[in-house]
Amino acid sequence: xAPKTIKGKISIPGFNTDLEVDVLDDQYEAYDKDxxxxxxxxxxxxxxxxxxxxxxxxxxxxxxxxxxxxxxVYLQKLPEGKKLCAYYNGVVNDVSFQDAGxxxxxxxxxxxxxxxxxYP
Numbered sequence: 001x002a003p004k005t006i007k008g009k010i011s012i013p014g015f016n017t018d019l020e021v022d023v024l025d026d027q028y029e030a031y032d033k034d035x036x037x038x039x040x041x042x043x044x045x046x047x048x049x050x051x052x053x054x055x056x057x058x059x060x061x062x063x064x065x066x067x068x069x070x071x072x073v074y075l076q077k078l079p080e081g082k083k084l085c086a087y088y089n090g091v092v093n094d095v096s097f098q099d100a101g102x103x104x105x106x107x108x109x110x111x112x113x114x115x116x117x118x119y120p
Contacts, residue, residue, distance in 0.1 A: 003074065004030040006055040016076040017052040019116065025069040030057050035115055036087075043092055043119055049085060051117035058112060070110045077103050078118055086114040 008017025021030035033054045042048055053075075057068045077099075078084060084095040088111040095116075100106040 003072075006030060006032050006053060008053050009035045010050075010052050012050070012052060012079075015052075015079055018075070019053050019055065020074040021055055021057070022072040022074070023057055023069070024071060027059055028057055028068055028071075029060050030055050030071070033113065039087055039115055039117075040092055043085070047120040049092065049117045049119045051087075051115050053117075054113070054115040056113045065112050067110055068112045070108050072106050072108050073116075074100055074104050074106050075116075077105050082118040082120070084116070084118055086111070086116050088114045 003020040003022040006019045006021055010017060023030055033056050035051050035054045039051050040049065056064065057071055058064045084097055084107065085092050086095050086109065087093070095107050097105040097107040
């Protein structure tokens with residue numbers, strides 16, 4: 001299955017906030033979600049977070065689950081000095097990523113509803 005493009009929720013000059021979500025298990029799919037209104041505004045070290053996208057991954061029958069099979073997310077390389085984060089399990093989590101070529105990075109998760117952002 002081809003990756004699904006999830007449109008960014010905010011506009012950031014010079015940074016494309018769209019994500020491409022590649023769900024490898026054909027029983028699951030990615031879908032667009034709004035950013036929650038109650039996301040933390042700072043990391044635990046008081047660094048300001050910019051939340052730019054949110055999506056869900058669920059069974060194709062529409063059943064939401066907290067844990068889903070791992071999937072890959074592709075996005076534009078982060079602006080200089082920024083660190084990628086996602087909100088899940090009630091906390092802001094740093095997200096490790098790899099270079100995916102063509103000015104893109106990729107990260108892997110297995111969480112069904114992870115708002116994405118960067119800081120500082």
